[in-house]
Amino acid sequence: MNRVVEAAENVFLVNGSAVNWILLRDGTDLTLVDGGYPGDVDDVEASIRTIGRRPEDVRAILVTHAHADHLGAVNPFHARYGTPAYFDPVEVAHAHRDYLEQLTPPTLLANIWRPRVLPWAVHILRNGATKPVAAPHAEPFPSPLDLPGAPVPVPTHGHTSGHTAFHLPSVGAVITGDALVTGHPLSPTTGPQLLPAMFAHTSRADLLAALTPLESLDANLVLPGHGPLHHGPIADAVASVRATG
Numbered sequence: 479m480n481r482v483v484e485a486a487e488n489v490f491l492v493n494g495s496a497v498n499w500i501l502l503r504d505g506t507d508l509t510l511v512d513g514g515y516p517g518d519v520d521d522v523e524a525s526i527r528t529i530g531r532r533p534e535d536v537r538a539i540l541v542t543h544a545h546a547d548h549l550g551a552v553n554p555f556h557a558r559y560g561t562p563a564y565f566d567p568v569e570v571a572h573a574h575r576d577y578l579e580q581l582t583p584p585t586l587l588a589n590i591w592r593p594r595v596l597p598w599a600v601h602i603l604r605n606g607a608t609k610p611v612a613a614p615h616a617e618p619f620p621s622p623l624d625l626p627g628a629p630v631p632v633p634t635h636g637h638t639s640g641h642t643a644f645h646l647p648s649v650g651a652v653i654t655g656d657a658l659v660t661g662h663p664l665s666p667t668t669g670p671q672l673l674p675a676m677f678a679h680t681s682r683a684d685l686l687a688a689l690t691p692l693e694s695l696d697a698n699l700v701l702p703g704h705g706p707l708h709h710g711p712i713a714d715a716v717a718s719v720r721a722t723g
């Protein structure tokens with residue numbers, strides 16, 4: 479099940495069962511940003527129909543980073559509709575699975591005693607978290623990137639080596655992926671924050687440094703990879719993340 483929120487005109491944040499994706503609509507055409515878990519593909523298609531469009535109307539999938547919970551629709555849409563998938567140039571090899579920068583089952587098991595981890599782990603395993611998601615057709619952003627909704631990539635390398643955010647200048651919004659989230663099934667709080675530390679592949683200092691390119695964006699609306707829509711200047715959201723311990 480998903481919940482489709484019209485965050486701004488023609489900009490839709492979809493809160494899936496454990497991760498978000500975003501739809502940008504321009505007339506009959508769409509851009510899909512992130513693709514949910516492998517088990518979310520039917521839900522992604524349902525969300526597209528909810529806003530009156532068809533999956534084949536998606537001109538491209540933009541992916542913030544190549545984690546399994548953001549890649550779910552990438553291969554099925556390519557197979558069914560020929561949809562291309564674009565990434566930050568640094569992230570393409572990760573999407574190809576030339577290497578993997580993701581929480582591994584041993585790390586997950588080592589954290590299973592923590593509050594909330596077990597039910598979440600059961601849920602994501604049911605949702606295809608361990609299904610193969612390598613995307614051989616993953617490509618770097620074409621130049622110019624001319625897609626519905628006019629998203630502008632903002633490199634925010636940290637959560638993964640080639641993680642990217644997307645600025646939507648025409649509506650003053652920013653899609654922050656997993657660089658900055660507003661909640662997570664494993665987090666006891668909502669509001670701007672980093673993901674729980676067990677997901678980190680780099681230091682907290684590096685994760686915070688990756689937020690610097692967001693601070694100067696003209697954006698009063700934050701569409702995160704996990705958690706609810708957040709209203710307020712992105713600079714303030716980044717400052718509150720930096721201020722938390």
Ligand SMILES: [Zn+2]
Nearest residue numbers: 543545637656
């Ligand atoms: Zn991630």
